[in-house]
Amino acid sequence: MPHNDFRHSLAQQLRVDSVRASDAGGSGHPTSSMSAADLMAVLLDGYLKLDYAHPDNPANDHLVFSKGHASPLYYAMLKAVGAVGDDELLSFRSFGSRLEGHPTPRIPPTDVATGSLGQGLPVGVGLALAGKRLDGLPYRVWVLCGDSEMAEGSIWEAFQHAGWAGLDNLTAIIDVNRLGQTRETMLGWDVDGYVARCEAFGWKAIPVDGHDLDDIDAALSQAVSVTDRPSVIIARTCKGRGVAAVENQPGKHGKPLEDPAGAVSELGGNHSVSVQVKTPAPGTPRRFATVGGSLPRWEIGEEIATRQAYGEALTELGGLRGDVVVLDGEVSNSTMSALFAKAHPERYFEMFIAEQQMVAAAVGLQARGWVPFVSTFGAFLTRAHDFIRMAAVSRADLRLCGSHAGVSIGEDGPSQMALEDVSMFRSIHGSTVLHPSDANQTAALVAEMATLPGISYVRTLRGRTPVRTSPEENIRVGGSRVLFNSDDDDLTIVACGITVGEAEKAAEVLDAEGVRARVIDCYSIKPIDRPTLVDAAAQTRAVLTVEDHWLEGGLGDAVLDALAECADRPPVRKLAVTEMPVSGKPGELLHAAHIDAEAIVEAARQLVKA
Structure with missing residues (x-):
């Protein structure tokens, strides 16, 4: 079969299988899949280097469907390469199937979950950074983007960072099919507008007719030849290509075709085309030497910020583990990850003020087996909440540090104060x-x-x-630390972070008044030390929680959850920030928020009296 005849048949098969899968599932996005079928057919037959039989091969290329709703096309590609059979293809969207409505890593070789638009390209940046900076392997990262998601700011964070970093191992393919879910996209078929935008961010932009196989082939060939910048193929396509009832028609988004049998016939019937994808040359990822060392230790009584301890501990950890990498959002001299950057510059990634891109890059790095730590002000991580949520869907292993927590940061004021972060992270699966x-x-x-x-x-x-805390003490996830307790405690005070010191001072005042307070430093909020809390609730007459966080979703709610099944639990009162803070000294702000020692003493008196 002549080359273009084969590619045409492959593209038509991808369309047919997209229609069939969506029909079998009773839902899906066949028209969004059909527009990109020619692009993916040529990519499979000649450019992608991916050993589907060995998806963990470190030399494999990576293919990310940023337009995750085009999952029927993705799964049709898996069938064409022999990674899934026809029966599994037709299990699309059914309970228990690996072929979910939007791709997840449950089906290899899918690196990450997509479907929340605007995330695939930023993750692709992370994968490309891994190839260039860490693995030292020549794999290419291919990302299929939809034109609707080009309205997402995170897409342009990715364009900006990739252009700045010169990621010539990254190629984006934009499927410009003009039609979004409800109307024409912002630019419609203005391919020149996309070219201008992409070139402004330092990319090599290649406009193509997305249904001309020769044009696509030439564009892909040009993209892989670019050696000084990332490349982007901007393909003008028709949504629903090949079926007159839906081609370039509004109102057909996200629906199975009304006449699937007729559509299959119009596309030339069922095809039995299989494609042999190129396999990459063998390669072994780089590993960084470890220099040894030990975690830092401090003597009881010393005073040091926990952000400083984070930076020092992270730096030593980098000497002990060559797989640890660190990303920061251009506040490393505040989060103190700058210490790691100085000691291990080859494993530090400056992501600038682009928190969505930062988290997405970390997701890409961990997909390649690296152990990323991400740090910025805790307040700014809220900007990346959807990326963190999707990282959980991706089954990603991420470590995040949020510094400058609560009103105790002082004069910077509420825009810099992390007050929602505990609630946000507790809700992540x-x-x-x-x-x-x-x-x-x-x-x-x-x-x-x-x-x-x-x-x-x-x-x-x-x-x-x-x-x-003594450096010899067993501090662990799921643990807590009891500062004061006796056999006849009147109440329990549960605190964390800055409020532990306030609780300690309050307990001393209460003790002088004859009120004995058990103080628990609840440094692990999730998982929480339920046995210790249950014992304290059973042995005291009241529980008082105190935290430098909004009232909703923080430590207090975690304690209430832990005690929810205790039928005879005592009263629980929560002290937390309830009014919008302002600038001021840390002590002033703790006092104004009613979470300082004085407020704890007063609340404890009321509880004991009651």
Whole structure:
């Protein structure tokens, strides 16, 4: 069969299987798949280097469907290369099937979950960074983008960073099919407009007719020859290509075709085309030598900020583990990841003020087996919440550090104060949420984070706190630390981070008044130390939680969740930030928020009296 005849048959088969899968699933996006079929047919037959029989081969190219709703096309490609059979293709969207509505890593060789638009290209940047900076392998990262998602700011964060970093191992393919879900996209078929935008960000832009196989072949050939910048193929296509009832027709998005049998016939019937994708030359990823060392230790009584302890612990961890890498959002001298950058510059990634791109890059790096730590102000991680949520869907292993937590940061004011972060991270599936109160706790927890699956988050403080925890103490995820307790405690005070010191001071005042308070430093908020809390609730007459966080979703709610099944639990009162803070001294702000020692004492008196 002549070359273009084969590619045409392959493209038609991809369209047919997209129609069939969506019809079998009763839902899906066949028209969004049909527009890109020619592009993917040529990519499969000649340019993609991916050993589908060995998806973990480190030399494989990576293909990311940023337009994840075109999953019927992606799965049709897997069938064409022999990675799935026809029966599995037709299990699309059914319960238990690996072929979900949008791709996830449940079906190899899918690196990450896509479907929340605007995320695939930023993740592709991370994969390309891994290839260039870490693995040292010549694989290429291919990302299929939809034109609707070109309205997402995160796409342009990716364009900007990739252009700045000169990622010539990254090629984006934009399927410009003009029609979004409800109307024409912002630029429609203005291919020149896309070219101008992409070139402005330092990319080699290649406009093509997305249904001309020779044009596509020439564009892909040109893209792989670019050696000084990323490349982007901007393909003018028709949504629903090949079936008159839906081709370039509005209102057909996200629906199976009304006459699938007729559509299959119009596309030339069922095809039995298989494609042999090129396999990459063997390659072994680079590994970084370890220099040894030990985690930092501080003596009881020293005063050090937990953000400083984070930076020092991370730096030592980098000497112990050659797979640890660090990303920061251009605040490394505040989060203190700058210490790691100085010691291990080859494994540090400056991501600038682009938190979505930063988290997405980390997802790409971990997909290649690296162990990323991501840091910025805790408040700014809220900008990347959807990326963190999707990282969990990707079954990604990420470690995030949010510094400058709560009102205790002081004069910078509420725009810089992380007050939603604990709630946000607690709601992430399978997450770990940590808030150490001193330096030795921080070092122990940072080291353990490197081994944790899923999304883990450590919250650090701007100001110095006294070291209360011995470096020999068993600090662990899921643990807590009891500062004061006796056999006849009146109430329990549960605190974390900056409020541990306030709780400690309050307990001393209460003790002088004859009220005994058990104080628990709840440095692990999720998972929480339920046995210790349940015992305390059973042995005291009230529980008081205190935190430098909004009232909703933080430590107090975590404690209530832990005690929810205790039928005879005592009253629980939450002290947290309830009014919008302003600028001021840390002590003033803690007092104004009613989470300082004075407020704890007053609340404890009321609880004991009641």
